[in-house]
Amino acid sequence: MRGKTRLRANAANDNFRKSNVTSLAPEDYNMADWISVKEARQAESVATDREVRGWVRTRRDSKGGFSFIELNDGSSLGNLQVIAPAELANYENEIQKLTAGCSVIVRGELKESPAKGQATELHADEIRVLGWADSETYPLQKKRHSFEKLREWAHLRTRTNTLGAVMRVRDQISQSIHGFFRENRFLYVHTPIITASDCEGAGEMFRVTTLDLDRLAASGGPVNYSHDFFDKPTYLTVSGQLEGETYATSLGRIYTFGPTFRAENSNTSRHLAEFWMVEPEAAFFDLADNMDLAERFLKYVFSETLNHCQEDMEFFDKMIEKGKLEQVKAVIEKPFEHMTYTDAIKILESCNEKFEYEIQWGSDLQAEHERYLTEKHVGGPLILTDYPSSIKPFYMRLSDDEKTVAAMDVLVPGVGEIIGGSQREERLEVLQKRMAAQSLPEEDYWWYVDLRRYGTVPHAGFGLGLERAVQYITGMNNIRDVIPFPRTPGHAEF
Amino acid sequence: MRGKTRLRANAANDNFRKSNVTSLAPEDYNMADWISVKEARQAESVATDREVRGWVRTRRDSKGGFSFIELNDGSSLGNLQVIAPAELANYENEIQKLTAGCSVIVRGELKESPAKGQATELHADEIRVLGWADSETYPLQKKRHSFEKLREWAHLRTRTNTLGAVMRVRDQISQSIHGFFRENRFLYVHTPIITASDCEGAGEMFRVTTLDLDRLAASGGPVNYSHDFFDKPTYLTVSGQLEGETYATSLGRIYTFGPTFRAENSNTSRHLAEFWMVEPEAAFFDLADNMDLAERFLKYVFSETLNHCQEDMEFFDKMIEKGKLEQVKAVIEKPFEHMTYTDAIKILESCNEKFEYEIQWGSDLQAEHERYLTEKHVGGPLILTDYPSSIKPFYMRLSDDEKTVAAMDVLVPGVGEIIGGSQREERLEVLQKRMAAQSLPEEDYWWYVDLRRYGTVPHAGFGLGLERAVQYITGMNNIRDVIPFPRTPGHAEF
Numbered sequence: 001m002r003g004k005t006r007l008r009a010n011a012a013n014d015n016f017r018k019s020n021v022t023s024l025a026p027e028d029y030n031m032a033d034w035i036s037v038k039e040a041r042q043a044e045s046v047a048t049d050r051e052v053r054g055w056v057r058t059r060r061d062s063k064g065g066f067s068f069i070e071l072n073d074g075s076s077l078g079n080l081q082v083i084a085p086a087e088l089a090n091y092e093n094e095i096q097k098l099t100a101g102c103s104v105i106v107r108g109e110l111k112e113s114p115a116k117g118q119a120t121e122l123h124a125d126e127i128r129v130l131g132w133a134d135s136e137t138y139p140l141q142k143k144r145h146s147f148e149k150l151r152e153w154a155h156l157r158t159r160t161n162t163l164g165a166v167m168r169v170r171d172q173i174s175q176s177i178h179g180f181f182r183e184n185r186f187l188y189v190h191t192p193i194i195t196a197s198d199c200e201g202a203g204e205m206f207r208v209t210t211l212d213l214d215r216l217a218a219s220g221g222p223v224n225y226s227h228d229f230f231d232k233p234t235y236l237t238v239s240g241q242l243e244g245e246t247y248a249t250s251l252g253r254i255y256t257f258g259p260t261f262r263a264e265n266s267n268t269s270r271h272l273a274e275f276w277m278v279e280p281e282a283a284f285f286d287l288a289d290n291m292d293l294a295e296r297f298l299k300y301v302f303s304e305t306l307n308h309c310q311e312d313m314e315f316f317d318k319m320i321e322k323g324k325l326e327q328v329k330a331v332i333e334k335p336f337e338h339m340t341y342t343d344a345i346k347i348l349e350s351c352n353e354k355f356e357y358e359i360q361w362g363s364d365l366q367a368e369h370e371r372y373l374t375e376k377h378v379g380g381p382l383i384l385t386d387y388p389s390s391i392k393p394f395y396m397r398l399s400d401d402e403k404t405v406a407a408m409d410v411l412v413p414g415v416g417e418i419i420g421g422s423q424r425e426e427r428l429e430v431l432q433k434r435m436a437a438q439s440l441p442e443e444d445y446w447w448y449v450d451l452r453r454y455g456t457v458p459h460a461g462f463g464l465g466l467e468r469a470v471q472y473i474t475g476m477n478n479i480r481d482v483i484p485f486p487r488t489p490g491h492a493e494f
Numbered sequence: 495m496r497g498k499t500r501l502r503a504n505a506a507n508d509n510f511r512k513s514n515v516t517s518l519a520p521e522d523y524n525m526a527d528w529i530s531v532k533e534a535r536q537a538e539s540v541a542t543d544r545e546v547r548g549w550v551r552t553r554r555d556s557k558g559g560f561s562f563i564e565l566n567d568g569s570s571l572g573n574l575q576v577i578a579p580a581e582l583a584n585y586e587n588e589i590q591k592l593t594a595g596c597s598v599i600v601r602g603e604l605k606e607s608p609a610k611g612q613a614t615e616l617h618a619d620e621i622r623v624l625g626w627a628d629s630e631t632y633p634l635q636k637k638r639h640s641f642e643k644l645r646e647w648a649h650l651r652t653r654t655n656t657l658g659a660v661m662r663v664r665d666q667i668s669q670s671i672h673g674f675f676r677e678n679r680f681l682y683v684h685t686p687i688i689t690a691s692d693c694e695g696a697g698e699m700f701r702v703t704t705l706d707l708d709r710l711a712a713s714g715g716p717v718n719y720s721h722d723f724f725d726k727p728t729y730l731t732v733s734g735q736l737e738g739e740t741y742a743t744s745l746g747r748i749y750t751f752g753p754t755f756r757a758e759n760s761n762t763s764r765h766l767a768e769f770w771m772v773e774p775e776a777a778f779f780d781l782a783d784n785m786d787l788a789e790r791f792l793k794y795v796f797s798e799t800l801n802h803c804q805e806d807m808e809f810f811d812k813m814i815e816k817g818k819l820e821q822v823k824a825v826i827e828k829p830f831e832h833m834t835y836t837d838a839i840k841i842l843e844s845c846n847e848k849f850e851y852e853i854q855w856g857s858d859l860q861a862e863h864e865r866y867l868t869e870k871h872v873g874g875p876l877i878l879t880d881y882p883s884s885i886k887p888f889y890m891r892l893s894d895d896e897k898t899v900a901a902m903d904v905l906v907p908g909v910g911e912i913i914g915g916s917q918r919e920e921r922l923e924v925l926q927k928r929m930a931a932q933s934l935p936e937e938d939y940w941w942y943v944d945l946r947r948y949g950t951v952p953h954a955g956f957g958l959g960l961e962r963a964v965q966y967i968t969g970m971n972n973i974r975d976v977i978p979f980p981r982t983p984g985h986a987e988f
Binding site (some may be wrong): 036052054055056069073074075102103105107131132133134138139154155156157159160164167168170171174175178182185187188189190191192193194195196197204206207208209210211213214216217218219220221222223229230231232233234236243246247250251252258259261263265273274276283311426435447450451452453454455456457458462483484487489490491492493494 | 528530547548549550567568569595596597599612624625626627628631632641648649650652653656661662664665668669672676679681684685686687688689690696697700701702703704705707708710711712713714715717718723724725726728730734736737740741742744745746752753755759765768771775777778941942944945946947948949951952977978979981983984985986987988
């Protein structure tokens with residue numbers, strides 16, 4: 001047995017070995033027994049008696065009396081080329097019947113490959129077929145499918161090049177998010193998913209209940225919440241920010257990273273009912289600190305992704321959106337420019353661009369305006385600040401002019417807004433006034449207001465939608481293709 | 495300005511500086527301008543002109559004409575001792591009025607401390623009070639509060655020693671979970687929270703809906719799901735395993751780590767309606783690989799936590815559960831024993847222990863049985879395997895004896911079961927038979943069954959409840975005290 005490095009080697013295990021657990025093989029395999037396709041594709045892996053396990057992408061029979069099998073196990077975009085000689089005992093019987101999707105274990109000699117575009121190839125001494133995939137019914141045949149079609153097979157679509165690459169990049173971005181905040185001494189906090197409060201006094205929310213809807217409908221009303229699980233109406237969270245602030249004002253620097261929900265009936269390529277959001281919040285941070293944090297954060301995440309997902313990113317650059325690599329590199333390399341909303345309005349009013357939506361001080365910027373500013377005016381990432389208080393939520397810090405708030409939106413070429421954040425209102429009276437003006441009852445937010453009552457501190461934070469970031473970096477056009485199982489109006493399959 | 499290392503230094507920023515954003519201070523502070531209490535408490539931080547920002551824990555006036563302030567900012571359990579001389583301009587006016595919970599910025603000379611139990615102390619040149627905390631109404635006065643009472647102030651309770659330590663340990667465990675799986679080439683996958691299917695054909699679930707419950711109740715029925723967001727009944731997930739399997743059988747090794755829900759009306763110290771679960775799933779893993787993975791995983795997470803949270807762990811060992819450190823170290827150092835369910839039953843039947851619940855082959859083990867086995871019989875961590883198929887879900891792999899399945903539970907002293915998992919049934923016909931026997935309609939699981947139809951492979955995985963792990967390692971008695979905002983029957987505050 002090759003490279004056995006098991007931890008368990010005590011007496012009790014002998015009993016276990018006698019038990020009737022069915023092993024994968026007569027010998028007792030373990031993780032160390034086989035290498036990934038990714039490892040196998042590196043020239044350093046060259047050796048005899050190597051084993052790889054994965055799924056057949058294609059098989060091609062050579063006139064020379066052997067077959068080429070392209071093998072993939074999800075560890076990399078590229079396949080490992082397996083050469084299966086006719087001498088294999090099951091060559092005619094099984095190997096020549098292999099089709100896309102079949103699962104195999106291959107053992108053999110890993111050699112440097114004479115072929116172009118691959119460092120190594122595996123000369124099989126033995127191929128064991130684990131599972132077949134009927135080519136009549138297996139959906140992922142060689143022909144190309146639309147991403148729309150692939151969504152119907154969301155349980156299989158990561159077996160394709162594009163969706164596999166998307167999910168590896170999504171993993172990398174998620175890992176980099178944790179990496180960045182950890183390095184900067186932010187604690188990971190899990191804010192609640194089920195909530196009885198509504199973050200911004202706005203946003204359509206999903207209801208959560210244990211009431212039997214059929215019985216409720218038949219009852220003729222009214223709803224008796226004392227029979228519901230939480231004794232009151234509850235919802236799925238639209239943001240962990242308010243709860244996050246309670247942790248920032250005790251533990252200093254925190255971030256949330258979890259699922260977030262919007263019950264908006266939006267059937268667009270940029271909306272999901274369920275998505276993942278990261279929300280850092282830091283005590284003693286002002287808007288300037290917050291902007292620095294957002295800039296360093298994006299640069300860190302993007303450069304980590306370019307470094308660790310080189311092959312996948314080159315694939316997106318070539319197959320999904322040409323020029324993507326240069327665009328992402330520019331965000332990493334260029335210092336982010338800063339501009340106030342007021343200055344932005346002046347630029348938009350005086351430029352010669354034709355916009356669909358008119359713009360004037362006090363109105364919200366549309367994507368077309370944001371993209372003009374970041375793409376044409378600045379030609380790089382841009383942070384807009386100091387928005388009118390009338391278009392921003394109550395918790396953003398009112399500036400001395402009493403017309404604007406310490407808000408910030410980070411805009412990047414190709415997508416527009418990617419991050420939104422603000423310094424929070426830390427002054428008790430100002431916060432109370434703004435809540436009253438928006439008819440938000442203070443008793444619903446007593447705990448939030450308490451943070452200003454007891455040891456209040458300036459603090460700030462922002463939010464980044466994970467899927468927007470994945471969409472941006474991969475160039476994928478539809479947000480439904482960058483999350484494993486998208487939830488949209490009418491769709492909760494799998 | 496000290497240690498300015500800002501990224502932004504371009505022309506556009508000059509405009510920004512002229513804007514009316516209110517900064518934390520006349521000078522333009524940033525993250526590099528101050529150090530954490532944790533850093534300040536290390537002797538290497540000794541220097542003049544150091545700044546710390548945080549909250550007052552206590553103030554004590556010395557007869558020598560100065561005050562001692564214990565300052566905390568959440569970065570560590572221990573406080574920084576600040577010495578405030580009477581010469582400070584605001585000494586009488588403000589410093590002598592400081593009480594628990596007030597927020598301050600302190601600048602001064604960080605010196606080695608002559609006092610016992612601390613390496614350094616900060617001699618203040620300047621103390622700026624940011625926020626007061628009325629000692630008449632601030633809940634966290636010097637007196638000790640019960641954990642039950644502190645739950646009513648969940649927005650403030652992390653300002654106490656114990657809850658702060660719990661949340662730092664919770665962060666560390668979460669980070670170690672990501673670290674372990676990343677090192678072992680598992681991809682982080684976000685399985686859906688809203689689902690139309692029910693993982694195990696069991697478990698009480700929360701309903702998710704956008705139907706107006708008041709209107710529904712008044713309608714007199716029946717429920718028209720075409721008006722609901724997803725056009726059909728949907729629920730909050732009880733496990734991401736089934737969806738995780740689809741990713742493991744394409745990308746190889748994956749793990750989920752996200753919120754999970756149970757609508758069980760259990761008011762115990764070990765149940766939450768909303769909790770976080772990590773579920774790895776690996777293609778080509780059999781039960782033996784799965785056991786190795788679980789053992790290495792627990793050892794990694796526990797030892798990372800001991801290494802990185804030394805001060806907090808010593809606190810738990812001293813204040814919450816004596817002997818905890820030794821117990822955790824034993825789990826790290828001892829090889830896990832393995833035993834079949836059948837052998838365990840024999841041991842339980844022949845031992846002289848008195849159990850509340852009788853035990854015989856075919857019945858589920860109770861906590862008392864699990865704890866007897868791991869604590870008294872083995873005296874260390876134990877993995878039980880090969881449970882009767884009748885007490886386990888349909889997806890677990892049927893063994894050759896056709897009576898047991900390739901299930902595994904990891905038991906540790908002090909708590910009993912901490913991990914549950916299995917090798918999954920990869921054989922199409924066997925899976926179909928088991929589903930039929932449990933009256934699970936195949937059409938509801940068509941995509942799950944597809945994985946066995948197309949390139950099926952042996953695979954395995956397990957689940958760990960994050961809160962159970964935090965409870966175990968900290969010794970905290972009630973699970974409501976190891977999650978930021980606990981959701982239990984009747985409780986969805988904050």
